[in-house]
Amino acid sequence: MVNQISRLDIHDQQIDQLQQVVNEIKASLKLLNEERSESREFRKVILAWMKSQEKNSVDSSGQELQSDLIHDPLIPVVDGKHVTIHPPEQFTTIQHSEGISDLIGGVKVEDTEHPNCGDSKTAPHFSFSIGLEPLTDDGPKVYSRKKNRVTTAKVGQLGKRPAIALNGVSNQSNKRNQLVGRPFEGLTYGRRGGSRGGGQGRGCGTEKPRLLDDEEGGVLFYSASPSSSSTYGYASLEKQRQRLPVFKYRTSILYLVETHSTTIIVGETGSGKTTQIPQYLKEAGWADGGHIIACTQPRRLAVQSVAARVSEEMGVKLGEEVGYTIRFEDVTNSDLTRIKFLTDGVLLREMMDDPLLSKYSVIMVDEAHERSLSTDILLGLLKKIQRRRPELRLIIASATIEAKSMAAFFQTRRRRPRLEGEDHGLRTEPAILSVEGRGYNVQIFYVEEPVSDYLRATVSTVMSIHDKEPMGDILVFLTGQDDIDTAVQLITEEAQNSGKSSLGMIVLPLYSGLTRADQDLVFSPSPRGKRKVVISTNIAETSLTLEGIVYVVDSGFSKQRFYNPITDIENLVVAPISKASARQRAGRAGRIRPGKCYRLYTEDYFVNEMPSHGIPEMQRSNLASSVIQLKALGIDNILGFDWPASPSSESMVRALEVLYSLGVLDDDAKLTSPVGFQVAELPLDPMISKMIIASDQLGCSEEIITVSAILSVQSIWISVKGQRELDEAKLRFAAAEGDHVTFLNVYKGFLQSNKSSKWCHKNFINYHAMKKVIEVREQLRRIAQRLGLTLKSCENDMQVLRKAVTAGFFANACRLEPYSHNGMYKTVRSSQEVYIHPSSVLFRVNPKWVIYNSLVSTDRQYMRNVISIDPSWLREAAPHFYQQQPLNPNRP
DNA sequence: TTGTGGTGT
Known part of the structure; x- marks a missing residue:
């Protein structure tokens, strides 16, 4: 493929013109005191202007191919100075000499060849001992480091990236700050060359913005461009905002979002993308007409802190114009909220009510490089939504994403007439933009020989x-x-x-x-x-x-x-x-x-x-929950679903199998009614959900919901060093039936103590886990009621509770091996050897028949959270599952 | 007789 590069040249004069136009519009609209239309107009002007510039540039300039800027989405371009930085794996480096004399500290320094230095692109090494007294006989740890190298990329050298080796050890150690301030060193992490961050708002307006296409035709790349700073009254916050690296790309980002269905933004830590981009979008009018700008995060804490920061920067009250939603906490206002931060899991749940996410105009998926389960599912679904809602804009933001593979994923091949709204040049190919981060240099040291004991x-x-x-x-x-x-x-x-x-x-x-x-x-x-x-x-x-x-x-x-x-x-x-x-x-x-x-x-x-x-x-998880979520969204062809990373067909088949055996899917792999839809509504593992639904008829839903809540938090026990004390504490709650009933005892004790943290501490129970249990339990009760289940307590009848557990977990039934002296069980389903986990109250009790909640594998397979059952309940609960394996009456 | 990386609805 031809590496075709086109470039958009914008002259300073034109920038000033644009700014003038924008200011005029703003001024006239301010007179009308109509903020919404102001931003809408602003957006139109930007777009029209950008388009005209693009056209002019392509028409008039024959210099497109002379750009010396290499496009590589993984590699940030620094300050528009067209220098490409090698990714660290090619370029593991130490950038400056700071601290080296401290490290060497009079200990021998010797020149060595790195074992892998055979080829010419690798610079020679030196190594040194850091002079410590080893704990063991291993000898001192020897670290090696590479010499500094700085590269610049030049025209026509895409394949070959020359490395310029700097001077050797002696020079480096002489002048501590010798290299600081040189452009583009500090390559591995962050604040490159110390020349960063000086772009005090409009001060950086001297650089020309550029637009480049790469060989894939449509992957766009912008280097630094001036930004039209808005005139808000929050001076210091506004200044802080302008100092963020992402500020220089404001116009570029808005242009890309305007013209592309999907924009991929690669930005390192500290670039400010998460807090700034939603604000830019809002300022540009993407929240007009009642639309909402969404920004997802994988973690709750991030959602809360980012939302708080953005509301502060905008000078609005959190929960009004800027809000957030995480599980158990909805700090939004449906009339006022225009920028909404939420966990990706919450957005997935929202899709169950509004599959096209129609209230959002832009959805920014942050931290996409982490590839969490819900991020990946969300990306797959958003891609589908885009086909139905071409006007929806996606921004995929991440630190070190493999941008091209993500771009390839969102590359849609649309072969149908354009709809209205696409005629303003909306491109379906994703655009990629890199923003540099703002951190400090980090020197990297490696051990010279592999260590055998990483603890020592x-x-x-x-x-x-x-x-x-x-x-x-x-x-x-x-x-x-x-x-x-x-x-x-x-x-x-x-x-x-x-x-x-x-x-x-x-x-x-x-x-x-x-x-x-x-x-x-x-x-x-x-x-x-x-x-x-x-x-x-x-x-x-x-x-x-x-x-x-x-x-x-x-x-x-x-x-x-x-x-x-x-x-x-x-x-x-x-x-x-x-x-x-x-x-x-x-x-x-x-x-x-x-x-x-x-x-x-x-x-x-x-x-x-x-x-x-x-x-x-996605590729290392049990997918039962994910599959049912997709089914609930009406995606029937799960095996053909377009994932960012396809899970193995085995795990898909296994998930379908489990759901079928639970009666959640029918013979056509469609959700059953009502059980399938009920299970999908509950935010739990399908087996737990099934247990809750079964508890309705058995009359123990209150207890089962409590057990479900406890099973879905990490652990209600505090991990302590002296394990004996914890075991003793557990005995106070231990129930002969097993762990589930023990959990109920703990919960009752917690309520009786008036939810006291002191009581928790005394009993080695995690107070925060218990508080979460209360929250989850309340949510589950609300959902259960909505699903038409009756909330009923079985009082002290633990047999029905165990039957309800069996109804959800019948597939996990195990039988104690006869004459087993070491507590060996075998699973009924596959005759696997398993043992009761020592943390279980049934450890060493070894009832003949048990059901486990999960298996953990170390040197043996251990069953965690175990309850004893009567084998006849298995056939009662799942005749379809056990009918082919009649229980052998001759065995004990 | 033994052991729970981290998220999330």
Whole structure:
């Protein structure tokens, strides 16, 4: 394909003209005191003007192909200066010499060849010991780093990107800031060359905006362009807004959204895209005529904080013009709200009432690179909606998305006459725009040899940072609670043993199982002269942001959930992270000032073996919930659904199978009535939903709804180090029937204590989890009533409760192996060996027949949340499922 | 006799 590049040239004079026109319109419309039409007119003018410029440019200019700007959606263009930056995997680099002498600290420095340096595009290495006393016999950890390299891309060199190696070690270590201020260094993360962020609003109006097409014809790229700043009265906030990198692209973004069905915006952290773009859209009139601009986030906390920020910037009350919706919390006003932030899950639920999302004019899907289950489903559905609603605009925003594959996904081949409204040049091919971020340089260090024990490597690295590096907090990424607790202990001990230099350290664990109070410790600022060391799971990678982190230690691993559709088992396994994750982790070090990231894996591994992106959640999850959601939206051909990442056919088939066995789908794989539709309405795993529906007839819906609420929160128990105390606490609530009944006892106790947090603490129960249980329970009761179920308590008749559980979970029935001395069970469905999880109250009780809620696989398959049943209930509840396997009366 | 990365409706 020909790399055809066209360019839109806009002269300063014309920009001023436009600004004048806009100001005139604004002024005249202000007289009319009609804000809505002002913005609508503004939008029209921008559009008309842009179109005329595009035409002129193509007609008059023969220079299109002389552009020296290479289009690559992954790579930000810096300040319109046409310099391309290599993606870090080609270019793992350290940009400036800061701190190197500190690190070397008199320890030997030697020139070595990197094992993978054979080819000429890789610069030679040097390595050095960071001079620490190892905890083990492993010897000191040796880190290596590459020399600085800066590249510029030139015309005709798309394939070849020359690397310019800078001077060697001695030069680097001499002048600390030698490179700071040079343009376009600092390539890996953030604030490139320190020349960023100076574009004080209109001050950047000297650059010319450019428009480029790439070979795919229609993937557009803008570099910096001047922006027409609006004249609002909120001076300081307005200034802050204008300082954000995204501000320079305001006009470009509005133009792209105007002219393209889908716009993909690649922006690093700190670019301001999430808070600014919805405001730009509003200012440009996209919320006129009662329409709403939506912006989705994967996490509740992000929704709340972004909405609060935007309402502050706009000087409006949260919940009026700017609002947000998350589960249990709708802070919007249907008459007033024009910009609405919401979780992607909420938007999916909204589709069940309004499948075309007709009240939204623009939907911005943020953090799309995370590829969460609901983001992917949402993207698939939005693509479908676009075909019915060509006027709907989508913005896909993400940090490190594979923009081209996303663009390919949204590339529609429409072969029908254009509808009205498309005649103003609306393009169905997605546009891509990159916006640079605003962070600081992060130096990356790799171990020279693979480490065999990342826990010990972690400890020695932390100790050496503490010894050799200037003040600044350390964030360590490990995999789970177990590792983290061990590391905290080891580092604390090591600090005590190593004398005065290590006194000023506060070591804190961070994972979701901690109580809120323990989590909050991590957010308190470190006392004067003390260094905070936070040992965290992935929770600090995206969900929580810690201020004050200067050093990151990355183990290269995280726990990830994988689903095996053949065995129907979800596993939680320690797995290597992706490059995208590694970059995200490193970026956590550059938030307040230049930072350093120590990777406990080799550079060779990072470059050659680490996958560039993680596996989308869609491809490693049980899809039963997702399938029923799509069915409820009327998508019959699930197997043919156009996903951003197709799940395996096995997991699709498995999901359909489960739903069929639950009586949710009929022989034609259509939702049954009423059960199928009822199950789809409930925001739960289909098996739990089925259990609730069955409880209606059995007369125990109140209890079952309570159990369902508890099953759908992570864990109601506090994780504590001394496990014995927790086990003892559990015994206070333990019921012979099993965990579900035990949960009911806990819930009753919680109510009797008047929902007291003190009571929770005393009984090793997670107070926040219980509060969530109450909320979920209320929601489920409301939905159940809407579905026409009767809310009824079975009082103390636990047999009907167990029957209701059986009605939902009959497929998970297990039988104790006769003569088994170690509590081995086999599943009825597939004769798999399983054991009762030690956290269950039925552990070591081993009733003959049990049903489990879920399987967890470690060295054995463990059943979690187990209840004992009578096998005859299985055939009662699911004759279709068990009729082919009559129970053998000869076996005990 | 053993263990719960993180989200979300």
